[in-house]
Amino acid sequence: MTAYEYLLDHEIKPSVQRIAIMDYLLKHKTHPCIDEIYTALCKEIPTLSKTTVYNTLKLFVEHGAAKMLTIDEKNACFDGDMQPHAHFQCKVCNKIFDVPAKIDPSEAEMFQRDGFIVEEVHQYYKGICPECTGKDITKN
Structure with missing residues (x-):
């Protein structure tokens, strides 16, 4: 498209x-x-x-x-x-990567039973990416 x-x-x-x-x-x-x-x-x-x-x-x-x-x-x-997915941000290089999201449909259903309408779910992870694993992070 x-x-x-x-x-x-x-x-x-x-x-x-x-x-x-x-x-x-x-x-x-x-x-x-x-x-x-x-x-x-x-x-x-x-x-x-x-x-x-x-x-x-x-x-x-x-x-x-x-x-x-x-x-x-x-x-x-x-x-x-x-499309549903999560994000990972590297604390060394600050790049943001798409990662698979662990979406539990029962969580949204739970909210809906209580009258909430779930329109967005955000999953963020932070850590060190594979490219930066060998870098000295104490310099940042």
Whole structure:
């Protein structure tokens, strides 16, 4: 599915900026922050501003086209993969990785019995990734 089709599927009116930002999210599984997206796209779209990137990502989140990750209290990152999964952040390199989620359907059912409607579940793990296991973490 193209970024254009993805936006239409989520009832978002496509524009040059929105298509470029969605395309970036769908192609880059790195969970980028606003600054990363802006830096990557500003050369090909000179009229793009950080405010436009912020407002566009906010719109994507509101329409269920992207997730905002707050695993790192300093930066909000964004994920275009809306399939259920968890995230792991390495404390050394700060990369965020997609990992399988352990979803227990009975937990959501328990909430629903009590009158709650579960719309989102976030699972975050923190530790050291395989690439950084050999690094000296006392230097950070």
